[in-house]
Amino acid sequence: MASLTSERAAGRLKARIRSRAEALGFAACRFADARAPWPNGEWLEDFVREGRHGEMGWMAETLARRSHPTAMWDGARTAIVLALNYGPPTDPLEGLKQTDAGYVSVYARGDDYHEIIKGRLKELAGLVARDTGADVKVFVDTAPLMEKPLAQRAGLGWQGKHTNLLSREHGNWLFLGVILSAADLPADAPEQEHCGSCRACLDACPTRAFPAPFQLDARRCISYLTIEHAGPWPVEHRLAAGNRIYGCDDCLAVCPWNKFAAAASEARLMARDALNAPxxxxxxxxxxxxxxxxxxxxxxxxxxxxxxxxxxxxxxxxxxxxxxxxxxxxxxxxxxxxxxxxxxxxxxxxxxxxxxxxxxxxxxxxxxxxxxxxxxxxxxxxxx
Structure with a gap:
């Protein structure tokens, strides 16, 4: 009976956390076991060893801490994964036709998502800490935590052939944040991969940055080149970039699962006129x-x-x-x-x-x- 009571209490707590997450504007809130083994640490090690991280030296420097959530914090027991929808109202790739204007990636057309998510995560984490009596830590993607594998483990979506997270309910347009908790909360079922034989994202890449499905060579990625790369680009990538001046949405925007995606409704997540085809x-x-x-x-x-x-x-x-x-x-x-x-x-x-x-x-x-x-x-x- 005590175990049943405990399960019911945990269920009520998860429902309360989800309800508060929804009130804060999050599109999804899912739970994963932060201690479970996963292969992603080995995948990341291969990625860095092959030099596919380019000039992102911080990936090599933090490799050990990125290998698993408990490598970041050995007290972590549960990962609460939150998603915020930033879907565009129309096909963003139409902007590539305006060659006298710059193409800014959809995620950067509104306010900085780090600032939007951080405060909400902290508020929700405070509720989790208060109701469980256990420590919490909050992460947006500036910390060495692999959010996308955790999101798949929590059932929020899956990492597609373009290595980004996508969802049957929300398509490809999701910002992620994570709360790690020292409390044991029941995990949700993980999501399976639903890409099938589709390779639209791979074929859409203007610089052929995917050596194989589910693999990325960041050195060829326009998002990497426009943002992370410090010096001049290789000429072949300059020519392929077209009018993309910050980021690239091609692999996200062509995904068939976007037919289920809703447009963002929050003003801070929507495109400002100055950044829409400047x-x-x-x-x-x-x-x-x-x-x-x-x-x-x-x-x-x-x-x-x-x-x-x-x-x-x-x-x-x-x-x-x-x-x-x-x-x-x-x-x-x-x-x-x-x-x-x-x-x-x-x-x-x-x-x-x-x-x-x-x-x-x-x-x-x-x-x-x-x-x-x-x-x-x-x-x-x-x-x-």
């Missing part, structure tokens, strides 16, 4: 203050102006829009060598050959940075 000419004119002001509430601010303008200049190069030559030229003496190098590339794609060659001769005589000189000297395949 004109490249306007972005090229951003100084430091303008960059900080435009992206004050957006995750874009974390990559800084120089890296962002590199991305915008690559997009300008792909636009074939000669009207962008003037705003690109305005950056030719920018303080950042990264920006100046991207200017050289963009002008090589936008200018007529004779005009570019004359400009190149001038710049080779005045430019001191070896990497920028390399961009001016790069063999060009003329786009016009």
């Amino acid at each position: 004109p490249l000419a306007r972005l090229l004119a951003l100084d430091d203050a303008g960059f900080r002001a435009l992206f004050a509430k957006s995750p874009v601010k974390r990559i800084g102006r120089a890296r962002f303008l590199r991305n915008v200049l690559y997009a300008a190069a792909n636009s074939a829009d000669e009207a962008l030559i003037a705003p690109v030229m305005a950056l030719i003496d920018d303080d950042s060598a990264l920006v100046r190098g991207a200017v050289a590339w963009a002008l090589s794609r936008l200018m007529a050959e004779d005009r570019f060659n004359a400009l190149r001769d001038q710049r080779l005589a005045s430019e001191a940075d070896s990497a920028v000189l390399g961009e001016w000297q790069r063999q060009v395949t003329w786009a016009i």
Whole structure:
């Protein structure tokens, strides 16, 4: 009888946590055993050993702590996984047709999700701690915790062939947060993989970043290149990026499971006009203050102006829009060598050959940075 009473009490507590999570705006709240063994630590070790993490050195540095939830906190008994829906109202890939405008990934068009989720997780964690009398820890994806495998373990969704989490109820548009608790709460049933023979996400990738289903080489991923990569990109990826200036949604947006996804209804998660197809000419004119002001509430601010303008200049190069030559030229003496190098590339794609060659001769005589000189000297395949 005591065991039955305990099970009923645990069920009531889970229902109370779910009810509060729903009131806080979360689309799903599921529970997993934080101590159960899993293969994901070995998968991550292989990923890092093969160098597929690129310049994300923090992944190698925190590999041991990422191997399992209890490696982060040995007192963890239950993982409570929360999801917040940020689904777009229409097909976001239509924005790729606007070559004179930048494409910002859907998740970054609203307010920074870290700030949105963190406070809600802490409030919910306080309820869990109060009602269980056990310690809790809160995680959004800045900490070395593998949320996506935990979400699959909790039954919230599964990691698709694109390695992202997707759900039969919510498609591909979910932010995740996790509360680890020292209390033992009954786990929900895990979710199974439902991709079948579909490979739409793999075929949609513009840079072929998936060596095989369920495997990602971040070094080829446009999200990685636009956000994590510090220097100039390989030329093949510049050409493939089109007008993508922050992140990439192709593998998410083409997934057939999105037919069940609802659009986000919360204002802070919805696209702001300034980040929905912003004109490249306007972005090229951003100084430091303008960059900080435009992206004050957006995750874009974390990559800084120089890296962002590199991305915008690559997009300008792909636009074939000669009207962008003037705003690109305005950056030719920018303080950042990264920006100046991207200017050289963009002008090589936008200018007529004779005009570019004359400009190149001038710049080779005045430019001191070896990497920028390399961009001016790069063999060009003329786009016009």
